[in-house]
Amino acid sequence: MSIIGEAVLTASFELLIKKLASLELFTQHEKLKADFMRWKDKMEMIQAVLADAEDRQTKDKSVKKWLDKLQNLAYDVEDILDEFETEALRREMLLQGPAAADQPGTSTSKFRNLIPTGCTNFSPRSIQFDSMMVSKVKEVNARLQDIERDINLLKLKNVISGGTSRSIAQRLPTTSLVNEAKIYGREKDKEAIVELLLRDDLRADDGFSVISINGMGGVGKTTLAQPVYNDDRVQRHFEIKAWTCVSEEFDVFRISKSILNSVASDQCTDKDDLNLLQQKLKKQLSGKKFLLVLDDVWNESYNYWSILSCPFEAVAPGSKIVVTTRNLGVTVNMGADPAYQLKELSNDDCLCVLTQISLGARDFSMHQSLKEVGEKIAMKCKGLPLAAKTLGSLLRGKDDPRDWEFVLNTDIWDLQEHKCDIIPALGVSYHFLPPQLKQCFAYCSLFPKDYEFHEEEIILLWIAEGFLHQANSRRKLEDLGRDFVRELYSRSLFQQSSKDASLFVMHDLINDLTQWAAGGRCFRMDDKFEGENRQKFSQTLHHFSYIRGKYDGKNKLVSICDVKHLRTFLPMKLSNYEGNYLAWSVLQLLLNLPRLRVFSLHGYCVSKLPNEIGNLKHLRFLNLSGTEIQILPESINSLYNLHTILLENCHRLKKLCKDMGNLMKLHHLRNSNVDSLEEMPKGFGKLTCLLTLCTFVVGKDGGSGLRELKSLTHLQGTLKISKLENVKDVGDASEAQLNGKLNLKAFCLNGVLILVMQLKLRHVCLTC
Structure with missing residues (x-):
């Protein structure tokens, strides 16, 4: 099963087609309207063959290459539409002047009339932009034509289905049989489930109660249900028992037939339809205490479950249905109560599973040379018994330490799929x-x-x-x-x-699953890639993260600065260690990456930002939390697409931009613990989309006063208002009333009446 790239492609195409379908956005430029309509039509045709292409990509390198070209094109088209939207917003604001921010609709995310009439059309910047866009549109037209031609050459088929067309790797159905001697670490879990089964006082609205065993793939839900099902106390408590492996397809007819076969095989015939099957099943179950195990359930449709469960209403009180699932949605729809959450095994129990499968023994007493590496392999399993079984099976009959070292140092996702059960087991979670x-x-x-x-x-x-x-x-x-x-x-x-x-x-293996799903579009750099081992990154890489070091310079990051299509630059931390430094030369190079949407310097000892940050026109997310930044450069006010600015724990921050009125798409300004901040800048009330604001510092002559809060009607959470000594008089605060349309609450502090809006805020803190 290989679906690499499918996530990004399918979602990207759905989004792009919706954007291109909004024809009213392009009413003033007929040539563009025609081009975008042509793009939309071609993308809909391409979308129809995506499923077939993604099924064939692992076996046909030409198809994989075609998908790569398609993915790159999708990113580029999205960037072009983004550039049009940003330029349209810039022109509208320039054309209308300062009053633009007060006009209705200026904060909408939809495109404005592109290339609007007026003097802005004839400015050198506008002419240069128009020329550049015409060139880019022509290039996309040519690339779309090539991709369309290749559909016929590759003989890709139009697959129409309600969801995904691709089939997942078939897994063997489970049975109720088990060798309990090979189960480790589940004694308490087994007793807990058995105790629930023997109780007759559980809630049972339909005459039976449902108990679910929940947990991630490979944690051992089925392995726990098997000894429970075969327990002597359970055998004596129930008159009739049935075990059915449901798996991905919730086929009511197949499941009903399987249950009837378990309780009365002589009653099943090939001529039975669903109605006859359920009538026979109801008759067999009537008045009897019944135990049913539905193993590996994925279905979240209440309707399917209600149809399947109709015959169960005839059972005797105290009947139980045990469901194993990795999806809490299944638990809710089936009315399971209680839901038993199965945790991972301890490292010691994983080690027992590993040695049992690999060496046929409970410990390393006969293989001392393998003990140390075996313990490390067990820790690598992170509590998943399926992982321990998988790695144990790879080592079965091998007592050479070099073989064990190889398994220890090999990523599970690099193992051959037919030898590694964990890949299809966890991959199916992603598939659905x-x-x-x-x-x-x-x-x-x-x-x-x-x-x-x-x-x-x-x-x-x-x-x-x-x-x-x-x-x-x-x-x-x-x-x-x-x-x-x-x-x-x-x-x-x-x-x-x-x-x-x-x-x-x-979980570590789920983390591995994300990397498998992301393919080559995302890359998380480990320490092993630093220095002489650093790699040359592909120009198709779009999202990049790394563990922040004490000193991060060109040696570590120069290669990523060459990836011109990079959208994400995300340093991460795993500890609370502070005092990290980023080379100034690297910072300057990073600001030459024009496609960045996410840019973080979180935790670095950076005291200022180059004014060139204003070149990142696509930027949505800027994280400067924990830095030593003192003043935000004025060019940030030209980043019209900014959605989030994080400035938490910037203790040296004194000033924001002088004017932030252009950032009308800003939703989150998280500025807690900014004790040195002198005031909120002019035009702050124009940020009408703000949902989050931690601190509002009342300004003096050149800043924003309390009256600016009148427009921030969407704020939620907690707001701290400081520097109240800057409030001139009661009238200054009362201007926030907006003709009485807003509900205000009055505070009296040091003899000054302060009026603060009652928003969706949980708390307002007033300080001088």
């Missing part, structure tokens, strides 16, 4: 994600192993990269991002941190 969610999941490959992250951190990155899109524009992208995070958590691809419940983390 919607295209947009696959794109977001693959992007998580930039996070180092064991990296713990806040929900908001990944959501803001997804937004900056343009991965979040929805038809209902009234709904915030942040809300869609939260849905995505919860969906990945529900599917056991994200886990809650054991140290802090507010943080998420990925």
